[in-house]
Amino acid sequence: MNWHASILTLFPDMFPGPLGLSLAGRALRDGTWRVEATDIRGFATDRHRTVDDTPAGGGAGMVMRPDVLDAAIAGVMPAGDARPLIYLTPRGRLLDQAMVRGLAAGPGVVLLCGRYEGVDQRVIDARGMIEVSVGDYVLSGGETAALVLLDACVRLLPGVMGAADSAAEESHGADGLLEYPHYTRPAEWQGRTIPDVLLSGHHAEIARWRRAESERITKERRPDLWARHEAKPAGAGGMDGRPAAA
Ligand SMILES: C[S@@+](CC[C@H](N)C(=O)[O-])C[C@H]1O[C@@H](n2cnc3c(N)ncnc32)[C@H](O)[C@@H]1O
Secondary structure, three states: OOEEEEEEEOOHHHOOHHHHOHHHHHHHHOOOEEEEEEEHHHHOOOOOOOOEEOOOOOOOOOEEOHHHHHHHHHHHOOOOOOOOEEEEEEEEEEOOHHHHHHHHOOOEEEEEEOOOOOEOHHHHHHOOOEEEEOOOOOOOOHHHHHHHHHHHHHOOOOOOOOOOOOOOOOOOOOOOOOOOOOOOOOOEEOOEEOOHHHHOOOHHHHHHHHHHHHHHHHHHHOHHHHHHHHHOOOOOOOOOOOOOOO
């Protein structure tokens, strides 16, 4: 069974978008994963195909209606569908690599992309949606957030990335550190050289240098990640980041 993503959106043409190219696009074509985007508007029941209404209590903007969204969810999630239902929202738990690993290891995802001021709280509660944010900023819609989440998951699916170990060593891996710097030819560029150790051919020395650089960069740039790394018992791998329902 391939990894299955269902997207609920007012802009289905935004999918697969950039995920139809490069590694994710090849994996899509070879059937490693599949995605279909469903237009929420198709579940509106009135003549004008209305999906939103004014906020209860007043205020600016519009809110997406729970009845229309519930019908749209029922339309893409048959009874017994084991995939997590995720609402992309700036109020959600921040997406991180542990959560991505958990999602990529599962059967797929159902992603609800909000627009306007967001979604009526009652359908979030009734459906036990998992609320996920891609960062502490506000996008105009959940579609670009959904593309971020999908890209991060799809590249971890078996066979998608070229080198078997390219996910093991990168930033936010099991040790929680950021990655060391990379260099390639030419050996000298604009008067800048490659660190000698990387040209030494001494694998143990290279591994030691890379580890030290990873630690230095993590400490400097992300004291929060460094503190978490330091607190982790030696040998602990990545946690199962499958997000819990709201
Ligand atoms: C303009 S935003 C609504 C923001 C909302 N009124 C608030 O202040 O939290 C419209 C939609 O974009 C999506 N969105 C915006 N920022 C996001 C983020 N950081 N992560 C995930 N989704 C986001 C959500 O689906 C949201 O419903």
